[in-house]
Amino acid sequence: MSFLKIDGVSKNFGKTHILKNIQLDLEKGSFLVLVGPSGCGKTTLLNIISGLEKESSGNIFLNGKKMNDLPAAKRDIAMVFQSYALYPNMTVAENITFGLEMRKVPKGIIAQKLREVSLVLKIDHLLKRKPAQLSGGQRQRVAMGRAIVRDPLLFLFDEPLSNLDAKLRLDMRMEIKKLHKNLNVTVVYVTHDQVEAMTLADQIAVMNGGEVEQVGSPFDIYYNPINMFTSSFMGSPSMNYLRAGVEKVGSGYKLMVMDLENQVECPLSNPPSAIDQYIGKEIILGLRPEAILLKKMETASFQKKVEVVEMTGAESYLLLLMDKKEVLVKVETSESIQPNQSYDFYIDSSRAVLFDPVSQKNLKAMA
């Protein structure tokens, strides 16, 4: 059995289904990120794992032991909260050691662990302070220290970076990644920020409406999204969607992109096996901003006016209008690209993702 097993967990409040039959497995030492829009049930799932909330049905196993009837205090799980939840009446040292004290760990060991953890997190000079005297980043460290010091089986993080400013968020993200690597702990991490999910996770579970849409590595989630929801939620800026018709050409296939005035033809380099069912029909062509390229070659090139240029640094995003639909194209920043001028683009069909327009599923995922 896997280290953490979530087996058919559901949660209802009356007739409202918050979680529907969640199935997840996590190996020891891995970093699972639950990501999804607000209200998707990811925090509820985290609370159920922690024992703070009770599942309506289903089982949770941790390290081979059934957790369902154990209260939060007895699960050997530590949690870092969004608001840090440091006890305002206690000093940093007392905050960190409270959990050990509650578990009746001998004083000498507590002092030693406190020293170790405060050195790892570089908060040894803050031990006598109260939480109110700390900056956001320092509070975050103390909150992590409180979790680490207990040496638990499982770490839970509930959007821990959402209260930090942008710069600090990047630093702390790296810290968390390093800590995970150095301490080799098992983590379940909740966030609504898909960049955070991509950078931290070795396994991502994309949730929507109380269900897990897709579980996979960041690579899989990004390049092989199982449906249009996952593809649009993961990736920033979002994937572009165009309507296209499928045609057979000899032994190969080509797409007729319909949202362009003069239907652009685009040969398919690695068509999914289900493609034959769609010949002569319409599909949805999903293109990440980097799947449309700025070049003057290839067959499927088309000319388009650039409406807006968004420079982010080395890369720029160009906004094109295709049949009133906004399409973003990622290019290398260049002074020669100016708004209101037309350029030649082509579609890199090897990076295209094809979706069924009705079920919104990735054609690759269809039998």
Place this chain on the structure above:
Amino acid sequence: MGTRIFFRFFLYLLLSLLALVYLIPLLVMLSTSFKSIEEIRSGNIMQLPMVWDVSGWEKAWSTACIGISCLGVHNYFLNSVKFVIPAVLLSTLMGALNGYVLTQWKFKGSNYWFGMMLFGCFIPFQAVLIPAATVLGKLGLSDNVGGLILVHVAYGLGFTTLFFRNYYSVFPSELVSAGKMDGAGFFRIFTRILLPNSGPILVITIIWQFTNVWNDFLFGASFTSGMNSPITVALNNLVNSTTGAKEYNVDMAGKYFIRGLLAGSVKG
């Protein structure tokens, strides 16, 4: 800049004058308590004592006659202290515990329970006198400090619960969750996390309860008699039962045993 300081000056002058007007009854009472009977009869009520005389205080404290005993009010003062302190502490602590349960450990119907307790705040004292007397009698607690404690705790619980529930309803529940994750149980979370962060509401509740319980006359008069009376009842007996000439200095000094304890407390 100049006009602002000028304005401030008048503002504070006005406030000081108003405060003085408000304090006049207390000042008159205090100054009268230090006058001799002759001076009270002959002098102006607003005048400070010409000769500071503490005999009124001495008499009120230890020799004034209340009923048939002439031992002053000091025993009654102690009676009051004996039931007020436990009653205040118990009702405050239980209110805090109730507030904790009603906000952080909600159970089915907890809001209904809170509604019932809130309803208790609106029941007038007089309405419960007879049932309370019956219960105290059955428990063997009539004419007894324990009985007064019980009545005041029961009556105060509605208010103290209301205070703490409202305070704890905005208490970050993540702190309680963090306590649970850290392995603390129901009471540990209460004593180590909730209570240490309840300073303001504790002060308010204790002041509120102390004022109400110390000043209570009705329960004291109804459920105790003779030597077991609290000071409010004893003072009434002292002031209203004196025969012959009124000894205003003694009465004022006695009154001060009630007021003095509360001075400065209500500001909270």
